[in-house]
Amino acid sequence: xxxxxxxxxxxxxxxxxxxxxxxxxxxxxxxxxxxxxxxxxxxxxxxxxxxxxxxxxxxxxxxx
Numbered sequence: 750x751x752x753x754x755x756x757x758x759x760x761x762x763x764x765x766x767x768x769x770x771x772x773x774x775x776x777x778x779x780x781x782x783x784x785x786x787x788x789x790x791x792x793x794x795x796x797x798x799x800x801x802x803x804x805x806x807x808x809x810x811x812x813x
């Protein structure tokens with residue numbers, strides 16, 4: 750991520766851990782270089798059917 754781009758990313762996944770992993774891969778940094786805020790835990794649909802909601806996180810680069 751270059752200095753001109755935003756300092757955070759919001760991303761969704763099936764779980765919060767998946768969303769964090771996707772965000773780290775997208776911005777190319779390790780977990781210790783960011784702060785994570787969980788925006789939504791996500792929800793499963795009843796009996797695996799529709800109605801599920803993805804987990805959403807905001808991953809922000811720490812100032813070094």
